[in-house]
Amino acid sequence: MNDFFKWIIKRILLAIITIYVVITATYILLYISPGNPVQIYIDSLLARGYSKEYALMKAREVFGNYVNQTAFQAYLSYINGLLHGDLGRSLIYHEPVIKLIALEAPYTVFLVSSSLILSYVIGVLIGLLTAKYSGGKIDSLITILSAAFNSIPNYIVAIILLLFFAIYNNYFPISGSYGIGVHPGFNLPFIINMLDHYTLPILSFSIPMIPGWILSIRSAAFSISQEDYVRYAKLRGVKSRTILLSYIGKTAVIPSFTRLMYSFGLLLGSATFIESIFGLYGIGSLYATALTSKDYPLAIGVLLVIVIISILGNILADIIYGILDPRVRVGEE
């Protein structure tokens, strides 16, 4: 157990270092780099004929309290602000960044988690199926198809689905998180309406992920089926379904289960394109809007949240993996 704790502490230390590096990098991007947003903002105010004092005051209002401090002081107060949840104010929405993120995050979490679960369930089922018929025609067909679809990104799938199922045939709405006339909240009309709007986004998010699950489950199941205890079970006359489900299935699924948690954080950041194409609410489209309209405080706020969530997700996945699979704790180094 001692080793396991050491290992966890190492992970956490590395995560803290990573987060610290990212925060420093975003600080440099925001406040020090040539052409940083603060200077651009002040210059734009000066160009419109405001006085320098007014411009500085305005900049302090938008970017926080550290506009005319020395670089090091500003750095300290930037980190201090972050520790208190202060991510600055958005330039285009005129609201605190943290509030905007809190408003939009549930939509992204819904999109990402439902797509992940859908793709995972389908992927594991097909993966175990191919493992059962491994070496046959079905197996090689599914493997080749998976390899082909593995590399197609979600925005291409989104464009294709949108063209065929929303524009050419009006099966699903073209854009928006929910329609006009429903009230966001926990009521039936809203949920039905939202599912209708989210069918294509969820599909275009999950379809490109399915092949990855299939391939990893298949290879894990294949290597496990070569183990002695599985062979022995076969010789003993255990039913092939029992072998597939409880001997192979369980062991093959554990590593992918932790990958599932790990993917969640990464996917939060890659929802950007899907949310932009389908005009959905969410931190992805918020990020895209912030970037294209040069609203850097908002963009960097969203980026920090995404980075921190994915690093924490990564750690959590590692720890759970270590608990579920004792071999990891010992065999890593």
Added chain:
Amino acid sequence: MKNKFLISLYRLFKLIYRNKIFFVGFLIFVFYILMGTVGLLIIPYPSPSLANPFNAFQPPSLNHFPLYIFGTDYEGEPLLPEIVWGTPFILEVTSIASVITIGVGLILGLLAGFMGRFVDLALNALFEIVLTLPGFPITLILATIIHTSNPLILAGILSMFSWAGLAKAIRGFTYSLKKQEYITMAKILGLSKIRILKEIIYPMSSYILVHLFQDMMFYVFGLVALYTFGFLPLSNNNWGVILNFAISIGGAIYSPLGFWNLIIPVIIIIIYEIGLMMMSIGLGKLVDPRLREY
């Protein structure tokens, strides 16, 4: 000497030809390279003078052969010249980015595997940090801030976070190869370091080549997406710019009119990716002599 060269060239070609899946992928790849080089000599440069507003949103047809074989866009400008002239930029940036990824991954991985101790510890921590960062949103913000169409800088931005996986794998390879007997023998025999390095790199070459093609696939999608969603200046010809204009000006994701304007570039991109994918699948067999079928 010349004869020998010809024979080995012939052998290589025979190998490629026998490996059907690689061969088809290779043909597709060569076709795109020809499109981005010879194609520029045949197909006229895309300019508004080719446009005819009365022919906007035409489906693919044989009118004005070969100009209309991909249909026209929202201004009635034929898509074929835009796609052909958009090819070289995409090929250039993605191949530079893949070479950077392979170079950095290989060098850092070998360093970590060889040096051991402190260097290994530091480099491995670096790999772990880069691997846990969500590269995608960071790429977006860098593209927006730097906002350039310089192929070298773009390649740098694209490959910034994807070398770490390769580096880690190379480190592992080096570690296990270093302990092999023939390497130890080579050291005892006093062979030069470069020779030993060669012996270590050679077994990894199929892995590295597969990685190269997969990187190229990955970067094409990334680069096109950056242009499609407007994170880079739309000042040159490439497939992403066509998609961007189709969506933002042609309104292709809101009306059935823009169907061909949107689907043709998507198909062009997917076929290229399939070619690369087939090459990377077939390559394993081609490089590894044990898998060759004679």
